[in-house]
Amino acid sequence: MDDFLREFFPAVLRRKNQDKESNYCKYDNQGLQLFTSSLYLAGLTATFFASYTTRRLGRRLTMLIAGVFFIIGVIFNGAAQNLAMLIIGRILLGCGVGFANQAVPLFLSEIAPTRIRGGLNILFQLNVTIGILFANLVNYGTSKIHPWGWRLSLSLAGIPAAMLTLGALFVTDTPNSLIERGHLEEGKAVLKRIRGTDNVEPEFNEIVEASRIAQEVKHPFRNLLQRRNRPQLVIAVLLQIFQQFTGINAIMFYAPVLFNTLGFKSDASLYSAVITGAVNVLATLVSVYAVDRAGRRALLLEAGVQMFLSQVVIAVVLGIKVTDKSDNLGHGWAILVVVMVCTYVASFAWSWGPLGWLIPSETFPLETRSAGQSVTVCVNLLFTFLIAQAFLSMLCHLKFAIFIFFSAWVLVMSVFVLFFLPETKNVPIEEMTDKVWKQHWFWKRFMDDDDHHHNIANGKNATV
Numbered sequence: 001m002d003d004f005l006r007e008f009f010p011a012v013l014r015r016k017n018q019d020k021e022s023n024y025c026k027y028d029n030q031g032l033q034l035f036t037s038s039l040y041l042a043g044l045t046a047t048f049f050a051s052y053t054t055r056r057l058g059r060r061l062t063m064l065i066a067g068v069f070f071i072i073g074v075i076f077n078g079a080a081q082n083l084a085m086l087i088i089g090r091i092l093l094g095c096g097v098g099f100a101n102q103a104v105p106l107f108l109s110e111i112a113p114t115r116i117r118g119g120l121n122i123l124f125q126l127n128v129t130i131g132i133l134f135a136n137l138v139n140y141g142t143s144k145i146h147p148w149g150w151r152l153s154l155s156l157a158g159i160p161a162a163m164l165t166l167g168a169l170f171v172t173d174t175p176n177s178l179i180e181r182g183h184l185e186e187g188k189a190v191l192k193r194i195r196g197t198d199n200v201e202p203e204f205n206e207i208v209e210a211s212r213i214a215q216e217v218k219h220p221f222r223n224l225l226q227r228r229n230r231p232q233l234v235i236a237v238l239l240q241i242f243q244q245f246t247g248i249n250a251i252m253f254y255a256p257v258l259f260n261t262l263g264f265k266s267d268a269s270l271y272s273a274v275i276t277g278a279v280n281v282l283a284t285l286v287s288v289y290a291v292d293r294a295g296r297r298a299l300l301l302e303a304g305v306q307m308f309l310s311q312v313v314i315a316v317v318l319g320i321k322v323t324d325k326s327d328n329l330g331h332g333w334a335i336l337v338v339v340m341v342c343t344y345v346a347s348f349a350w351s352w353g354p355l356g357w358l359i360p361s362e363t364f365p366l367e368t369r370s371a372g373q374s375v376t377v378c379v380n381l382l383f384t385f386l387i388a389q390a391f392l393s394m395l396c397h398l399k400f401a402i403f404i405f406f407s408a409w410v411l412v413m414s415v416f417v418l419f420f421l422p423e424t425k426n427v428p429i430e431e432m433t434d435k436v437w438k439q440h441w442f443w444k445r446f447m448d449d450d451d452h453h454h455n456i457a458n459g460k461n462a463t464v
Contacts (some may be wrong), residue, residue: 042094051374066099067165078155125354133277236360247406283349303351304414318400
């Protein structure tokens with residue numbers, strides 16, 4: 001919004017309004033990039049504290065801490081008098097993101113029955129996309145209010161922050177978390193309640209046994225590096241890196257900037273961002289329906305083809321039609337770009353978006369689950385930070401070729417999925433090792449001496 005830029009980034013506003021500036025470089029400003037990306041850097045740091053609270057204090061309390069961070073961050077942002085206040089607000093919001101992303105997917109994976117675990121976990125991602133859509137609608141509405149519309153836009157984030165905090169007060173912790181912290185009877189009672197039956201002995205015993213093994217692990221992060229945990233760790237880390245290198249944040253963060261660059265005027269660019277937001281929500285519903293039926297791999301591979309093709313088309317159109325100074329795409333071409341962006345966003349929303357979070361949260365064993373989720377969130381936020389910090393400069397230097405850059409990555413990640421990602425649908429979390437890793441052509445070599453290692457570890461613990 002111009003009022004926001006005038007207040008905090010006057011240099012960007014001047015450049016935006018100068019016609020002689022290159023279309024691809026209007027927003028290339030380190031301060032603006034830092035404002036966007038400071039949130040991810042803070043989230044990355046907060047994740048490690050969140051890993052500790054998730055294990056020691058439980059999933060519920062970690063969500064509560066996240067809510068409090070969000071509320072304080074919103075107050076700083078809404079009342080910001082200078083750039084420092086604005087960035088402090090962003091950092092506090094980032095801490096909230098770190099704590100929430102650590103606790104919520106774990107919470108969902110642990111309370112979900114196996115047969116709908118995928119769909120339930122993706123509801124988390126669905127609500128993220130609904131949040132993005134609401135954010136776009138709020139921005140669209142508040143951009144009409146001068147000169148304080150931006151304050152209202154930033155302050156309205158207080159509503160979901162308050163809802164998260166209240167929600168965390170009313171839910172109970174997961175059976176896994178309660179049992180892990182020694183509250184066995186309470187854990188059993190919660191398990192009966194969420195399963196709707198008194199016959200929970202087999203599942204309860206499995207959790208108790210997994211928890212007993214988890215208790216023996218004194219250093220979960222060190223344990224993550226053990227040979228038998230390598231497949232889960234490698235896959236979790238690569239999925240997060242790949243998720244960012246699909247180019248989704250480039251498209252979603254800067255959809256308004258992108259459409260502005262394409263010659264849509266300010267209003268139309270927000271409008272277009274709302275369209276991509278709506279596509280995002282609808283396509284995530286496809287994933288909720290298909291993930292436990294078609295499986296994880298099928299969705300990722302299909303989307304790879306769709307994302308690759310749509311990015312290549314966008315690159316070709318921009319390469320031919322948008323030069324440094326001329327951005328008049330023409331009506332037909334502009335519509336084609338929007339359709340391709342929507343095609344791209346749709347395929348991401350039913351594949352890499354939700355599955356990048358789902359697969360790591362369901363593949364780690366209990367003893368390394370909290371640490372594994374921590375590494376997952378940390379790598380995700382690190383690469384989100386790098387992309388957010390570099391994207392506007394990359395757009396300025398690479399111009400239309402930025403889409404070729406991302407499409408090349410889509411090709412790489414699709415090949416990885418084809419050969420190295422096992423299918424995890426309908427496999428209980430406690431049985432992943434036997435049913436998934438020991439059966440996979442490549443990863444099974446890491447499981448060969450699994451029992452031998454385990455016995456040695458137990459022997460060491462007994463000696464200690």
